[in-house]
Amino acid sequence: MYPDLKGKTAIVTGAGKKTGIGYAMVLKLAACGANIVVADLGKAQKDTTQVSTATSEEMQEIEKQISSDFGVVCRAVVVDVTDTRSVQQMKEAVEGEFDGVHILCNNAGASFGVPSDVEHYNEAAWLKTIDVNLHGVFRVSQAFIPAIRQAGGGCIINTASRAGKVPPLFNAAYAAAKAGVIMLTKTMAKELAGANIRVNAICPGQIMTDIEKWRFELEAKFFNTTAEARQQEMCTTIPLARIGEPSEVGDLVAFLASGASSYITGQAINITGGQLMEL
Numbered sequence: 001m002y003p004d005l006k007g008k009t010a011i012v013t014g015a016g017k018k019t020g021i022g023y024a025m026v027l028k029l030a031a032c033g034a035n036i037v038v039a040d041l042g043k044a045q046k047d048t049t050q051v052s053t054a055t056s057e058e059m060q061e062i063e064k065q066i067s068s069d070f071g072v073v074c075r076a077v078v079v080d081v082t083d084t085r086s087v088q089q090m091k092e093a094v095e096g097e098f099d100g101v102h103i104l105c106n107n108a109g110a111s112f113g114v115p116s117d118v119e120h121y122n123e124a125a126w127l128k129t130i131d132v133n134l135h136g137v138f139r140v141s142q143a144f145i146p147a148i149r150q151a152g153g154g155c156i157i158n159t160a161s162r163a164g165k166v167p168p169l170f171n172a173a174y175a176a177a178k179a180g181v182i183m184l185t186k187t188m189a190k191e192l193a194g195a196n197i198r199v200n201a202i203c204p205g206q207i208m209t210d211i212e213k214w215r216f217e218l219e220a221k222f223f224n225t226t227a228e229a230r231q232q233e234m235c236t237t238i239p240l241a242r243i244g245e246p247s248e249v250g251d252l253v254a255f256l257a258s259g260a261s262s263y264i265t266g267q268a269i270n271i272t273g274g275q276l277m278e279l
Contacts, residue, residue: 002258006033008154009098010257013081013140014108016040016054016062019210021159022107023062024246026074028254030066034103035073037094038062041108042078052210053110073098081108081136082128091143100151103257104144106137106181107159111211115170115218126173133177137184145192153196157256158185160201160268162276178203182268189266198265200256205272206234207244239274 010029015022015038022040030036040054059076066074075097079090094101110132113125137158148154163171164178185201192199206212216227216234223230235241252271255261270276 001028002032002254002260004259005029005103005254005257008034008102009037009094009100010034010103010105011037011039011094011101011140011144012105012107013039013079013136014159015105016042016059016076017052017210018058018062019246020054021204021207021209021246021249022105024250025105025107025253026062026066026250027247028250029103029257030070030072030074032254032258033070033072034257035098036066036075037090037098038066038074038076039079039090039108040076041080042076079108079140081140082131084139087139087143090140091147094144095147101144101147102151102154104141104148104154104156105159105253105257106140106156108136108140109133109159109161109174111171111174113173115222117170118172121173129173130177130180133174134180134184137181141188145197148197149192149195153198155198155200155257156185156188156192157253158199158201160185160203162203162205162270162272164203165268165270165278166276185268186266193265198256198261200261200265201268202249202252202256203268203270203272203276204249205244205270205275206238207246207249207271209246212243237275238272242273244271244273 042056063074063076080086112129113122160181161178163175164182189199216230219230220227
């Protein structure tokens with residue numbers, strides 16, 4: 001696919017579940033010959049109302065599978081992107097295992113306290129959502145920019161969202177965080193261009209992951225219908241008339257990581273099946 005990625009090292013946060021976008025990124029980058037750091041929380045989510053997070057066992061399984069299937073070096077590293085010490089520990093683990101870092105995919109994300117309008121939003125849930133989705137991108141980027149610079153340059157790819165451009169109902173914290181990720185991406189792109197580090201964001205719309213299925217189930221309860229009906233209704237708003245697949249997001253990330261996108265930086269690229277066409 002992109003042979004220039006062979007032998008490079010890519011870190012993907014939020015990559016520990018095979019049903020997620022992060023895992024799809026890992027598959028595409030590994031298929032191009034990149035060595036992989038699978039970074040995730042590594043423990044079950046205590047809040048049973050939320051989509052479960054990756055366990056260390058799931059991460060170890062992915063590590064073995066990627067190493068075996070693609071013949072690359074793959075390591076699973078536990079990290080909590082809301083904890084600066086944990087991010088520093090991940091940095092030390094990566095530096096001890098790999099010669100350099102060339103690609104950073106800030107993909108870890110979560111949404112807490114939803115559905116809720118702003119008037120009644122739980123403050124702790126609001127702050128946690130912002131911390132994971134926005135501050136986590138800042139912490140991990142800050143930790144690894146020096147390594148990418150030392151490697152002679154590379155790229156940072158931040159997972160934003162369609163929700164960062166079009167306001168969703170009852171999920172304002174997530175939307176505000178993703179809008180922040182888009183502006184952070186543009187600022188970093190300007191700051192790091194001289195170091196040959198490109199920084200872009202991707203803005204997925206409806207992608208068939210655990211989180212998307214959870215969303216349809218939540219909306220079904222709210223509107224007194226079924227998850228299948230909510231999915232079908234959503235498809236009517238998408239010109240391509242279907243929910244996207246994680247692998248399609250992985251394709252975009254591999255392109256942005258490769259030299260094929262060497263003149264692209266500071267962009268927030270929609271991958272929405274035409275549901276969002278504005279910049």
